[in-house]
Amino acid sequence: MTSRALTVGFDLDMTLIDSRPGIHACYQALSARTGTYIDADLAITRLGPPLEDELVHWFPADGIAATADLYREMYPAIAIAATPAMPGAREAIEAVRAAGGRAIVVTAKFEPNAKLHLEHLGIEPDAVIGDLWAEQKAEALVELGAAVYVGDHIGDVRGARSAGALSVAVATGPCTADELRAAGADVVLAGLTEFPAWLTAYTSR
Secondary structure, three states: OOHHHOEEEEOOEOOOEOOHHHHHHHHHHHHHHHOOOOOHHHHOOOOOOOHHHHHOOOOOHHHHHHHHHHHHHHHHHHHOOOOOEOOOHHHHHHHHHHOOOEEEEEOOOOHHHHHHHHHHHOOOOOEEEOOOOHHHHHHHHHHOOOOEEEEOOHHHHHHHHHHOOEEEEEOOOOOOHHHHHHOOOOEEEOOHHHHHHHHHHHHOO
């Protein structure tokens, strides 16, 4: 393999960042602001799909777009500081760079908020593309030439496979290792702490 040509894509929520505390707080604030009950404890067990997919459980269909806009407006002040990096996140990005590659982030999260998370945590990928979920992620992965895509959700596996990229799954989100394998993940790691060693082996083939 020519490591210079290596581009590795990463998902954001529950892959690079533990977004549960910030999203939990934001849903609670949204509930208070709108007067609509949201079970934030339940909502953070379903992270991965677009925001609108969660809001349909709590708001009428004709209010989803406006509510999503409100949530995204509230999000920076509530969720960014409350959200830590996942163990091994910085080291995973550094491992790609050490292999002579590029690290990109492709996420379903609203792109401006995704960038705020990474800036706050001092994680500096080569590109950040937001607002893409599951098979849609293939658009960015193909455009940027990603050979590998790392994510925690079966939607990430589908995105990688649609792009013809190697699917590396981390069992740190809502999907179990068995679910990720069943969805077609090529590699399943317990978390990003295992990624640098895996990448070393992958690039030395």
